[in-house]
Amino acid sequence: MEAVKSAKDLVTTRDDVVAGFRWQAEEKALRANEFSAVADHFYYKAGKVGEIKGVDDIVADDRLYRFALGACALSAKAAQQLGRETCREIIGSTINFARVAEIEYQAELERRYFLTCGDALGGSMRNAIGQRAQNKLSDYVCQYLSDGQINHHVERNGGGKITEVRWAHRVLVFDRKPKFIGKNIDFILLDAGEYKTSLLEVPHKLLACGELKGGIDPAGADEHWKTARAALDRVRDAFKDRGLQSPALFFVGAAIEQSMAAEIFAQLTNGTLAAAANLHHQGQLAELAKILTNL
Amino acid sequence: MEAVKSAKDLVTTRDDVVAGFRWQAEEKALRANEFSAVADHFYYKAGKVGEIKGVDDIVADDRLYRFALGACALSAKAAQQLGRETCREIIGSTINFARVAEIEYQAELERRYFLTCGDALGGSMRNAIGQRAQNKLSDYVCQYLSDGQINHHVERNGGGKITEVRWAHRVLVFDRKPKFIGKNIDFILLDAGEYKTSLLEVPHKLLACGELKGGIDPAGADEHWKTARAALDRVRDAFKDRGLQSPALFFVGAAIEQSMAAEIFAQLTNGTLAAAANLHHQGQLAELAKILTNL
DNA sequence: TAGACTCGAGTGT
DNA sequence: CACACTCGAGTCT
Structure with missing residues (x-):
């Protein structure tokens, strides 16, 4: 590749790491207010004597219920596993209803x-980070198509996330899992006029498979590269097992460290990877x- | 294995899942107070007019600094990557010092x-969960030795965590990385009277290698099993590459789902695994x- | 709907 | 210090 003349060209710069963590902090700050309404509602209710006498009053009010789950250190995931009855019981035995009118106790519950x-926000952010990377990549592809005056269509899911880009006789789909590979692939280029699930099971329709890792954390870089490499190996094996030639394989990473850069570059050189890019390198x-x- | 007559015997019960999430909630609640002192200190300082006039006043006071980092949505990891100077700059541009004396603004900062x-607590909890599983396993081994009246010694690190159990001509060590394998192994049984780092590089001294996955979340079960399986495969390959027979391989998991149970059972049956256990099954x-x- | 993805929060070597 | 571990917080298929 012209833009990757040596392993070093792939390595993420300190500036990009800093920018990534900065963005995360800003985005978290923006989302921080999402949780206040529920807390404010609790204060409102707790301030009116007799409105919160026991578990029943909490379970009956969705916002109070969510507040109580949080105050009992129960995540949505935990609450789902425990079931409504167990959650109710935990709330009943954790919240001290005799003290709900006390300002100090209210503050303690609020903190909890x-x-x-905060843990929930962290979870959402991790998804948002991955999503943002995917958007960045798909936007680039669209931009490239626009620049080349190639007509294209974009499909989005309910959340506005791009699930599909169509042009000429090509469809680029994200996060699909061909059963014959048995692994979810971050992006797949299909030789087809439009997307159908069944296309994923026709090996020769898959022109390219790529892994995208959007995390910026250097500590996670190597681990995520290993996962990506394993996933791409899995693709290659699935094709080999059927006596077919492997499709073009791609890797795009936001956090690329020196040691993995060398491995990626080696794969580029020997043709194992058709292309690789640092997500921050235009x-x-x-x-x-x-x-x-x-292709 | 007598205690594993079918794949089903390995599957984690709903009760164990519930108990696991309950424990997590309780443990989080216990640790929830760790963060209050810093917030209280902020209130104390913010309450005294003129004590927090600008960034300098914050950077000079470690507790205020940690509070400000949190209020700016900066984790310890992010703060480390950004460096002290950038953090200082972010604090300066995020905190509105003109409003620090306002009760409402103080509450907003506290919430942030x-x-x-909360995200930090979640991270600590993840480590604690893994640690607890390791304790459970090592305690069990010690108990087993005691029951058999086999004299044994336990070594712990500074934090009280068991790093080593010694008996007869055997040493069981946790979390070590033999260079010739290149992977961290959760527990290794060595044929030796005492532990030395160099022993890890003598293949025939390794009698057994085991992977332990302590997470209870069903959503993570399969993923963690795959990682464990890959790690054990890596061990087998490292021995095979040297023309040596693989040591006994073990898997212990807290969250075992139906589909992975079948795979584990198959490996038990064909001898790939010497033993496997559900951490909750005595x-x-x-x-x-x-x-x-x-062994 | 169960299962497999997103990724970094802390911790240890 | 760079890297590789712990695992579950949401989310999508």
Whole structure:
């Protein structure tokens, strides 16, 4: 690749790491208010004498219920596993209803509620980070198509996330799992006019498979690369098992450290990977888009 | 194995899942107060007019600094990556010092601080969950040795965590990484009177290698089993590459789902795994301890 | 609907 | 210090 002349070209710069963590902090700050309404509602109710006398009053009010779950350190995941009855019981034995009118106790419950929300916010952010990376990549592809005056259509799911980009006789789909591979692939380029689930099971329709890792944390970089590499190996094996040639394989990462950069570069050189790019490197992304659209 | 007559015997019961999430909630609640001192200190300082006029006043006071980082949605990990200077700058541009004396603004900052702490608490909990599983397993081995009146010694690190159990001419060590395998192994049984780092590089001294997954979340079960399986495969390959026979391989998991149970059982049946146990199943643990100590 | 994804929160070497 | 561990917080298929 022109934009990757050596392993070093792939390595994420300190500035990009800093920018990534900065964005995360900003985005978290923006989302921080989402949880306040529930807490405020609790204060409102707790301030009116007799409104919260026992578990029943909490279970009957969705916002109070969510507040109480958080105050009891129960995540949505935990609450789902425990079931409504067990949650009710835990709330009953954890919240001291005799003290609900006390300002100090209210503050304590509030703090516990926000602690739980913080973990939830962290979880949402991890998804958002992955999503943002996917958007960045799909936007690049669309941009590339627009620049080349190639007509294309974008499909989005309910949440506005791009699930599919269509052009000419090509469909790029995200997060699909061909059964014959048995692994979820971050993006797949299909040789087809439109997407159908069944296409995923026709090996020769898969022109390319790619893994995208959007995390910026250097501590996770190597681990995520290993996972990606294993996933791509799995693709290659699935094709080999059927006596077919492997499709073009891609890797895009936001956090690329020195040691993994060497491995990626080696795979680029020996043709195992058709293209690789650092998500923060425009030139590399552009070249990847070019290779992808020329398949 | 006597205690594992079918795949179903390995599957984690709903009760164990519930108990696991309950424990997590209780443990989180116990740790919830750790963060209050810093917040209280902020209130104390913010309450005294003129004590917090700008960034300098915050950076100079460690507790205020930690509070401010949290209020700016910066985790310890992020703060480390950004560096002190950038953090200082972010604090300066995020905190509105003109409003620090306002009760409402103080409450808003407090909420943000606790959100960040919640994510931190979640991270600590994940480590604690893994630690607890390791304790449970090592306690079990010690118990088994005691029951058999086998003299043994336990070594602990600074934090009280068991790092090593010694008996007869055997040493069981936790979380070590033999360079010739290149992977961290959760527990390794060595044929030796005492532990030395160099022993890890002598393949025939490794009598057994085991992976332990302590998480209770069903959603993570399969993923963690895959990681464990890959790690054990890596061990087998490292021995095979040297023309040596693989040591006995073990798997212990707290969350075992139907589909992975079938895979584990198949590996038990064909001898790939020497033993496997559900961490919550005493009989299976006992048998695993027996197999381990009889090697 | 169960299962497998997103990724970084802390911790240890 | 760089890296590789712990695992579950949401989310999508």
